[in-house]
Amino acid sequence: MTFLAATPALPVRDVARAVAFYRERLGFESPHVDPGFAVMRRDRVEIHLWEANNPSCPGAEPFLAGSASCRVRVTGLPQLYAEFQAQGVVHPNGALAGRPWGVDDFTILDIDGNAIGFDAPTGADS
Secondary structure, eight states: OOOOOOOOEEEESOHHHHHHHHHHTTOOEEEEEETTEEEEEETTEEEEEEETTOTTSTTOTTOOTTOOEEEEEOSOHHHHHHHHHHHTOBOTTOOOEEOTTSEEEEEEEOTTOOEEEEEEETTOOO
16 A cells, blocks of 8 residues: 545635636646646646535534645746746745754645645755
8 A cells, every 4th residue: 555645625705716716826737626626737846726615515504614724745946936026925033044854845726725846856856
């Protein structure tokens, strides 16, 4: 048995609005969109979006959009940082920096305030 990947599922206020943001500002594709759920994909990474506090989705009530986070390991971290800086989505306190645990990283905020961190091992090829 082998774990292959993890797929974060982030709560959003409005799936259609979030899909547009992920496509236009973050460069993701949307291979599947329903009224309350969407699959977003960029390269080999998927992020699922689901509508929080949606009465048609029992169990979603206690979740608030903007209360989640995830991290994505990438190559070309400096180039991605520049891309997202140009889109104005880098978290005010999330600038590209080296961390003592051996990664360089930065953080963005999606349209609902969910934090997405992007990282690469310190010294990785850019």
